[in-house]
Amino acid sequence: MSRIIHTVENMERDKGLELLARRGWLSRVDDEFRETLLENAEWRSFDAAEQITLAGDAEGDLIGLAEGFVAFHIAFGQPSAPILHIGSPVFWMGYRPIVADEARIATATAQSKVWCATIKRRRVRAMLDDRPDWWRHFVTLSLEYGDAAALSGADLLIANAEARLIAVLLRFAGLRGAIPNDDPVLVPVTQQELAGATNLSRNWVGTILRKLATAGWIETRYNGIEITDRDALLSALAAHET
Numbered sequence: 001m002s003r004i005i006h007t008v009e010n011m012e013r014d015k016g017l018e019l020l021a022r023r024g025w026l027s028r029v030d031d032e033f034r035e036t037l038l039e040n041a042e043w044r045s046f047d048a049a050e051q052i053t054l055a056g057d058a059e060g061d062l063i064g065l066a067e068g069f070v071a072f073h074i075a076f077g078q079p080s081a082p083i084l085h086i087g088s089p090v091f092w093m094g095y096r097p098i099v100a101d102e103a104r105i106a107t108a109t110a111q112s113k114v115w116c117a118t119i120k121r122r123r124v125r126a127m128l129d130d131r132p133d134w135w136r137h138f139v140t141l142s143l144e145y146g147d148a149a150a151l152s153g154a155d156l157l158i159a160n161a162e163a164r165l166i167a168v169l170l171r172f173a174g175l176r177g178a179i180p181n182d183d184p185v186l187v188p189v190t191q192q193e194l195a196g197a198t199n200l201s202r203n204w205v206g207t208i209l210r211k212l213a214t215a216g217w218i219e220t221r222y223n224g225i226e227i228t229d230r231d232a233l234l235s236a237l238a239a240h241e242t
Helices: 013-021 029-040 095-100 121-131 134-156 160-171 193-199 202-214 230-241
Strands: 044-045 051-053 062-067 068-073 085-087 091-093 104-111 114-118 185-187 218-221 224-227
Touching: 013 029, 013 044, 013 062, 013 114, 013 193, 029 121, 068 091, 085 134, 085 160, 085 193, 091 134, 095 121, 095 134, 121 134, 160 185, 160 202, 160 224, 160 230, 193 202, 202 218
Parallel strands: none
Antiparallel strands: 044 114, 051 104, 062 091, 062 114, 068 085, 068 104, 185 224, 218 224
């Protein structure tokens, strides 16, 4: 079995920026834009449960998640609303104030130890003022965010409880896309948080997780849910969809 992916205790800036450059959004943009953006980046870390962004803030940095997991609570609805989505590396956030001059609509909280690059809003806007053709890169970024939001909504419409939980768990782990990953992934999420994110009772979530663990597809740990067989979970999800 391959190694378990845990959040590192310390990630060097150069290593983190290299990861952001070769994975996700920045791997598909112009070289000059990528290099200029990362040259302006500050390197930061957040501890688990520490707030990274706050819904309602009109100002804010562009943030690239290089290591760790970030939970998002949407500004709409009740203050005690459950986790809508968990972002895994590589994930970009915080560009609404840059693109639309509008306040953030989501609060982001570190779900584990987090390492990320932050680029000040004024620096990003200065880049775009100097090179208006670079705005197109933020259009593609917004499409990625829209896809994530659409997938979040689609997951909650899955009628079968087991399939819904599998879909959400895989999305939280960043394993719903085409990126191959044979390593087990430890998702720092509690059964209570999964219950809220899937609109299921905690007892029902526990029952499903025990079934998946018995099959050898996951392991429940004190600090989260470890996905040990991504392909089996994807196959089970596909079987429920057909």
